Amino acid sequence: MVSGVPRPALFIDRDGTINRDCPYCHDPAQLHVFMNAVKLMKHYQKLGFLIIVITNQSGINRGYFTEDDLERFNSALLRRLKNMGVKIDAIYYCPHRPDEGCTCRKPETGLVKNALSDFPIDLEHSVMVGDRDDIDGEMAKRLGIEFLNISQAAHF
Numbered sequence: 001m002v003s004g005v006p007r008p009a010l011f012i013d014r015d016g017t018i019n020r021d022c023p024y025c026h027d028p029a030q031l032h033v034f035m036n037a038v039k040l041m042k043h044y045q046k047l048g049f050l051i052i053v054i055t056n057q058s059g060i061n062r063g064y065f066t067e068d069d070l071e072r073f074n075s076a077l078l079r080r081l082k083n084m085g086v087k088i089d090a091i092y093y094c095p096h097r098p099d100e101g102c103t104c105r106k107p108e109t110g111l112v113k114n115a116l117s118d119f120p121i122d123l124e125h126s127v128m129v130g131d132r133d134d135i136d137g138e139m140a141k142r143l144g145i146e147f148l149n150i151s152q153a154a155h156f
């Protein structure tokens with residue numbers, strides 16, 4: 001159950017935003033973290049925002065990699081970010097292919113809805129960051145929250 005004082009969240013895409021897109025990243029050896037994303041997350045972290053990763057990982061249901069591979073890659077990412085002073089509060093991912101018609105694949109809003117049931121979040125003041133206007137930006141629009149394209153966040 002959600003309890004405590006609601007905080008705004010920085011919802012952030014993973015591939016192409018926090019780390020270089022491979023694509024279908026799953027090998028920790030391929031992990032390359034972008035410094036502007038690190039700076040941006042640190043900025044919002046200092047403002048008291050929760051930092052929550054929202055990522056489409058259809059490579060799982062396409063059979064390109066397993067959930068264990070995903071966990072390994074995410075663990076490497078969390079470790080790297082922790083060493084750089086960023087604490088990720090949670091990672092939510094969608095394993096489905098586009099043809100499965102789920103409600104969690106961005107730009108659908110299911111992953112954020114899950115986060116809202118797990119954390120006390122002030123959605124109105126939350127922000128979504130991503131590299132795709134048509135996916136990340138569209139999800140932000142459906143949620144009625146601000147969207148920041150990482151390509152415009154070079155000043156962080």
Ligand SMILES: [Mg+2]
Pocket residue numbers: 013014015016017130131132
């Ligand atoms: Mg992306």
